[in-house]
Amino acid sequence: MAVARSNSDADRGQRRASFQRAKSRETKRALVQAAMALWRTQGYAPTTVADICTAAGVSKALFYFY
Template structure:
């Protein structure tokens, strides 16, 4: 995964082949295909680590007194920090692969946890802590937050990250939306 990331940063996603990744990593194609079906699967595997880091950031916020906006900003901020290390093209590819994965999941009778990976558990805890408005459909709120995040990241990457920091402004937008939805 590190070799793929290094190549994608320097050579670009479109111009990097599985052969390039294998040479840079010092592994055979056969070994590559034991773990991945295609290079896009490497991108999804990297995304799993990014999501894990975002969930850890949310868990850290939940261990102390917090406001909902701080919880959301911690999740988005972790993603933002990691995305800034990627070329915009790679961010777009990640979003496309996430959409493809979602489509596959939707065809398999998904659980809500599969469709709201980033926000569902933190929002459930925020609900228990009284941080979400009473009567909030937590699953729907998590889905909306994730959709807004994906769309905002896409637009932010299109500007080549020139539109300033993403986390706080988007966290405030999502928080305001949830607050007015009661």
């Protein structure tokens, strides 16, 4: 019975890792899209990190992480 439990835990871990990777890709995509949209409308120099974070809906810490 311990083997079945171990396989179940492994499956759960793989699903979680897959979900986290997908969420990470989505966050990166949101940051890039927000930055590009702001650069098109405001220009590169006047656009701040805070502007990009607000548009993407993430914190500054997460911005710098990515």
